[in-house]
Amino acid sequence: MPGPTMAGSKTEKYVDTKRKDDIRYANMVAAKAVADAVRTSLGPRGMDKMLSTATGDVIITNDGATILDKMEVVQPAAKMLVELSKSQDIVAGDGTTTVVVLAGALLKQCLNLLGKGVHPTTISEALHKASEKAVEVIKSMAIPVELTDQDQLVKIASTSLNSKVVSQYSSLLAPLAVDAVLNVRDLDRPESVDLRDIKVLRKLGGTVDDTEMVKGLVFDHKASHTAGGPTRIENAKIGLIQFQISPPKTDIEQSVIVSDYTQMDRILKEERNYILGMIKKIRATGCNVLLVQKSILRDAVTDLSLHYLAKAKILVIKDVEREDIEFISKTLNCLPIANIEHFRVEKLGYADLVEEVPVGNGRVVKVTGIKNMGRTVSIIVRGSNALVLDEAARSLHDALCVIRCLVNERFLIAGGGAPEIEVSRQLGIWSRSLHGMESYCVRAFADAMEVIPFTLAENAGLNPIAIVTELRNRHANGEVNTGINVRKGQITNILEENVVQPLLVSTSALSLATECVRMILKIDDIVSTR
């Protein structure tokens, strides 16, 4: 008996086509659920989410990418939406919620279309065409922006910050973000900005108001105090070392054999002399600030060497990570030194002031007035509690990204749902000139676009239907820049209100969301594999 039944269950794995529709449906419903989860955090009046992670940490955020990242979804299609938000984060850095909400709306329309028996690939192709047309429409609305126009840039950064917890500080953070990005802009490559040249430091204590940008270098460590070394040095000569000031240690295993008491004394003395010799060499170059790279094999500095360094009036910052070395050497315009024999004057960096300052409950070391400083900046973000602090840092990151987008593509468009309504309207008109299924699908795409103004209005506590219909009406009358003014709760010319966003954020949200939805549409089965 057991033989045949076992064989039967293993071989007869015939997949019925009926199941495929179910899988597609299930995928889309799951993905839509993800989109619904972040829907309420869209826009300036959007709400925040509190996430309690597996490790018990609590995060409060409004940032779509962060919410989705921490949600730990397992359904494969839902995971794709999480990925989508991550991609938007990489491309544009902002609009991570928008992109997911948009994908959710598209999926909803697709479900309708599938219910009417339209073939998924037909929908997929029509969506692609519609998204290309939509990008065209948005591009036609774009207004060029000059990077020299600081005011304009600040306005754009403010729009991004306004939807965050820290919106009341946007007047402070926005200029800061603009300043930071413009400072690190590489003049040889005007089209790109590397955000890794902006170091963001989080320090608990104070309020977000105390956030500041330092044109120089900030270390999140305090200077070494153990032996009473100096904490403030003017006219600093800074050495960045990758070797250790501690008793020698060889790669080969070794042991020192001590046979009697006198020898022990001698060894101690030798150790002292050895370290002193090193410090003398350092001192000889006039170096008075030492940055020591962390070492895993042995102590980077010992109590003894710190003592001597303190006596030599050298400020020491230890435990510098290897990854930071490049950033530091770029900023200070100095070269890292990996051997005491190479400790030469030309490898040092110069700064007017190196000073340890108390920030909140900790201390940081600031290096300012750096000679021939590289194109980097540091920002110290402050916040009254860890949650606010993290959210402030995330919001700042978004603002930085927004400015970076503008450096990449120097166009901006109106915010407040204006471009979406315009796309919806124009695609609606366009769909009438098409035939068959395509026309129907483009129409659905146009309807899906209205989700952004709809949600914006809803989250702001306005009547979404009234708002969206009025917006449509205004746009039909040729006022393409009218959008929802959430603060006033009415419809105005959004450009006059300075609610603007970079073109890249909108176009990439549109095309990425469409790409993702098309991918989900084309899936008809989930196969489990090893």
Added chain:
Amino acid sequence: MGQNGELFKPDAMEEKGERARMASFIGAMAIADLVKSTLGPKGMDKILQSTGRGHSVTVTNDGATILKSLHVDNPAAKVLVDISKVQDDEVGDGTTSVVVLAGELLREAEKLVALKIHPMTIIAGYRMAAECARNALEAGVRNHKDDLERFRSDLVNIAMTTLSSKILSQDKVHFANLAVDAVLRLKGSSNMESIQIIKKCGGALKDSFLDEGFILDKKIGVGQPKRIENAKILVANTAMDTDKVKIYGARVRVDAMSKVAEIEAAEKIKMKNKVEKIVAHGINCFVNRQLIYNYPEELFADAGIMAIEHADFDGIERLALVTGGEITSTFNDPENVKLGHCKLIEEIMIGEDRLIHFSGVALGEACTIVLRGASSHVLDEAERSLHDALCVLVATVQDSRVIWGGGWPEFLMARRVEELGRKTPGKKSLAIDAFATALRAIPTTIADNAGLDSADLVSQLRAAHSEDGSRAGIDVISGEVGDMEKLGIYEAFKVKQAVLLSATEASEMILRVDEIIKCAPRQREDRM
């Protein structure tokens, strides 16, 4: 199980005769049905969800990838998985077609077996049919090897046909040209290694580009030149820390701290000597597979040499290949080391990442395709699709015969096979007819997947093919019968031939089976 108990181990299974055949038919057809829906330009995708750790997700349309990762228990199904794998290795494309065709052949064979026709007769009929189909296919080829311009347009068309069933279909013109350019750079060699594919998240698919030269996803050491012209490159695989005594327990005994310091200094000197030896090669770029530590890095920086550490194995092998150098690990003999050369090394930015770009490399064939896309799923799938296209193109460059696609070859073959069937007396003719029916199943599936009325289309096509020299095939976009020449739907002869022959062989093999013996699985401790 009673009577088996004496012959086999307790858990072993034995199936005989009809049962065994049914089991393998059903298994093979189930596999074919699973991938069937991915066939053709409007085929669907599958999510592959790993049951292993991390539950990683892959979205794909590639038959070989789907089948490779399946849990398959049925022996006949495994045969189909294998032919798909072989197809992937041999020609790179047609991995789904081969499985679907084999499945259809078996489906037809099942009907014949039910009519009490001996499997060997079916096999003989299939063989004759396959031979005839191959000849028909060969008669239908066109060859533009001598006419460079037309050959190129053939290649572009083939690439577009291959890509149209994949994720890249929207940008197929862009990618087809990209793939053709890359393959033509190879100048007839089949060395796919010199085409490097780099995936970078961000941007859209159409931002992908072909770059002459080589891109290494690494960083240049601190304080070293970021741009080198006329570079001389030494590619090495060597440990840059001190050479350790490998004998276990070796240790040095000293009696003073200064001696320890001396040893340390000696170790440093050894490192320095090594670096000096490397520098003595007269190079200005040093690429090492292993880590370069801080100290040597500084020495290199002092010598004005660009040092790149921790390049992956694949990377350095390829780099050595394209720059014409050799991977070295000893440096005592500078004269006899072959250095790599290139015109320019510089740092470039793609998306948010910095990469090192080697241009003007010695091996002119080398090039890099940088893929951009929304997510890692898209990128992985794009890479698979592009890989398929490249494989087909390489195969076509070697065997420049092309045929039309869109179901055209299947109908042509089916017609010839049917003619053969009419002439053949005996039971074999039934098998030959069955073969023709199986061939037509492929265009039927393509039409079905596109949501078209397959019965109508197939009958129309059949009528169209009753004339000699017809170019009719399925135009999936408009849903009608179309002229394949005008639509530019081309396929490589080599791919189609491989599909035909290996599907026939596989079905033959499965047909021959009349007994399955499954050995007792090995017991594991952690079995549920």
